[in-house]
Amino acid sequence: MMRQLNMDTVQQNFWKEEFLREKMLRCEWHRKYGSMVKAKQKAKAAARLPLHLPTLHPKTPLSPPPAPKAGPSRAPSPALEVPEQPEMYPVPPATRALLYEGISHDSQGRYRYLNTRHRDIPEMRYRFPITTSFTYGWQLGPPVKQDMVFCKMCHIESFFRKNGAFSPLDPKDLAL
Template sequence: MARQLNLDTVWQNFWKEEYLREKMLRCEWHRKYGLLVRAKQKAKAAARLPFTLPTLQPKAPVLPPPVPKAAPAKVPSPVSEASFQTEMYPVLPATRALLYEGISHDSQGRYRYLNTRKLDVPEKRYLFPITTNFTYGWQLGPPAKQELVSCKMCRIESFFRKNGAFAFLDPRDLAL
């Protein structure tokens, strides 16, 4: 469609009326629906703000009843005190010293520390099973060596077929 360059006063008045009519329609719409739109925008903005819980003031600590002076004072053991603070036993100083010797790239430092720590059984590292997965390996003892069955008919050497995926079954591929 070619552009008309010869705009006369009739065309100019037409476009002027169209522009004013669109402007009036926008003003009417804004007057009618503007408050609803602003309310929705405020609700969306309030939903995006993070919800914060009110802070509670700490309660006054309950004081235990006074201990009679005749009773001897108990010295808390480090293991029972550590159980309240962490779920792991403290690391031996010799094992901890491995952290500061060399770098992991040379199989020293953290790498050697973690490998040494990994060799300990979970009962020596943790005070109690932390997750339910720990129950599978908790207090199993040393691993028992399994002996292989000498019957060749019962053992399949490979999961895959020897003749390819789409070939016919070979009787040697089946355990009978």
């Protein structure tokens, strides 16, 4: 794409506003969903660590635990206790069963499963918007069907004039 060198102040201000708007959208998404994504990443990283089993020592008689001190105790931070949640909600069993019925060539199996999942709104499939393109249609509700209304006054039979190009205009030719 060729770079425009003859930008005036209006175009410069437009691009400046666009960059700021995108930056604000990213910051807003990070503020809203950043903690959930970080908790998920930490849980995945912890799952990848190798499992170390404790060494077993010979049994010794246990001594009673010391009495807890009455000093102020710190409550654990809620960010550490966030359970891992997947990005998507689980698929209902009836929908999952469609995968195993028939083959895609006969409009069954995977084909029917994907069409059924596609009909669900994103809020029913995902816990939060994953990408910024999700925010355009997030939580809009079901689509509203509008009936097409035709105006009989505006209906024109043809693009061309019926009386020729240089003849006076016929009132039937105008769409007002």
